[in-house]
Amino acid sequence: MTELPGLDLDRLAAHLGKGPLTGELIPGGRSNLTYRVTDGQDRWVLRRPPLGHVLATAHDMTREHRVISALADTPVPVPAVELLCTDPEVLGAPFYLMEEVAGVALRDPGQCEWLTPSGAAALAERLVDVLADLHAVDPDSVGLGDFGRPEGFLKRQVARWGKQLDASRSRDLEGIDDLRDRLAERVPESSRATVIHGDYRLDNVLVTQEPLGISAVLDWEMATLGDPLADVGLLHVYWHGLGLAKDPITGTVPSLPGFPSADELVARYASRTGADISGLGWYIAFGYFKLAVILEGIHYRYTTGKTVGAGFSQLGALTLPLVRQGLLAIKEY
Incomplete structure (x- = not known):
């Protein structure tokens, strides 16, 4: 049986009353850990917090499970959830299981050779x-x-992410x-409150080719009730990135033919x-700040040996460029 950091397949099999189980870490995630698990007949996706330096409220499996369950009968595509386990004795942390949904998270242009300009649009x-x-969902x-x-x-968001920064601060x-x-000095008045995703971007959805569409929205760990423009500002950040030809924030997918600009x-x-x-x-500037803090937290976990997966060693170099982009955006506000 394959051993995976953060996933004891024997304990999980005993908890589910199934087995033997096999599993694999799903690459691409930078925060909570995501695994594909199967008993040879059924297939699930398991989500759990990172292995260490878990910031308060940042990796709440119960909240993520709750919002996905609540959205099941709305126009928002989400996976069906199977179970929530809050007992840390099973895997060392709370986790939940959901169905495996067809589709691909588009993270780099090599995955998009099939995508025509009209399809991209x-x-x-x-x-x-x-x-x-x-x-538009009524909470x-x-x-x-x-x-x-x-x-x-x-106002609380600015304070919260400031505290997250302080909790992960290890360098100037x-x-x-x-x-x-x-x-903090220029917080706008929110015009309305909705369910917000908190980290909405192209590679947090699963895309299908036939028919072309979005089969599921993933990674709800930062969902809450709040100002919907926070989602829009952060989507702009992920779409525009650092404005580089080989942009590590966008993965350069939004620069492919047919995709509109962030402003569009x-x-x-x-x-x-x-x-x-x-x-x-303001919301764009806040998005850059939030992403800078998130990546700095991941950098901290990487330097202390508390995270797993590929690609973490380069993330710390992105914090300062994100800060510079945020300062440009707030200057224009």
Whole structure:
């Protein structure tokens, strides 16, 4: 039986009453750990927190399980959840199982050889439309009316990610405290509150070829009730990235023929929802700050040997470029 860090297949098999089990780490995730598990007949995907330096509220499996379950009968495509285990005796941390959904998370151009320019344009529109559908869900109607505290959401977010930064701080980061201070000084008034994903981007959805579409939205660990423009600003960040030809933030997929610009994505969202996006610069700056803090936390875990998977050694080099982009965005706000 294959041994995997963070996944004891013998204990899991005993807990499920199935087995023997085999599993593999699904690459690409930078925070919670995701594995594919099978008993030879059924196949599941398992999610659990990272192995160490777990920041408070940042890897809450119960919240992630709850929001996916709540969205099951809405227009937002999500996997069916199988079970939630909060007993740390099984795997050393809470985890949940969900169905394995067909589709691919598009992270680099090599996965997109089949995608025509017209298909890229249609996929980008669908990506925005799914986000608009999420923001149109009535939280009370799906049992998420108490999923967060929308009042004062943005102010708390700036404070929260500032605390996350302090908890992961291991080196001097020029400009990051300036960016945090500017965000705190200019917090906008939210016009409405919705269910938000918290990390919405192309490689957090599964894409199918036939028919072309989005089969599932994944990675709900930061979902809550809050200002929907926080999702839009962060999507802009992931789509525009650092503005480089070989961009490590975007994976360069959005630069392929047919994909619209980040500003065009935002314009479609505004058209679909009627949202006022005139103050989006603050949300974009906050998105850069949030991503810089996330990557700095991963860098901290990597340097202390508390995470697994490929590609972590380069992530620490991205923190300062993200901070610089955030300072440019807040200057324009």
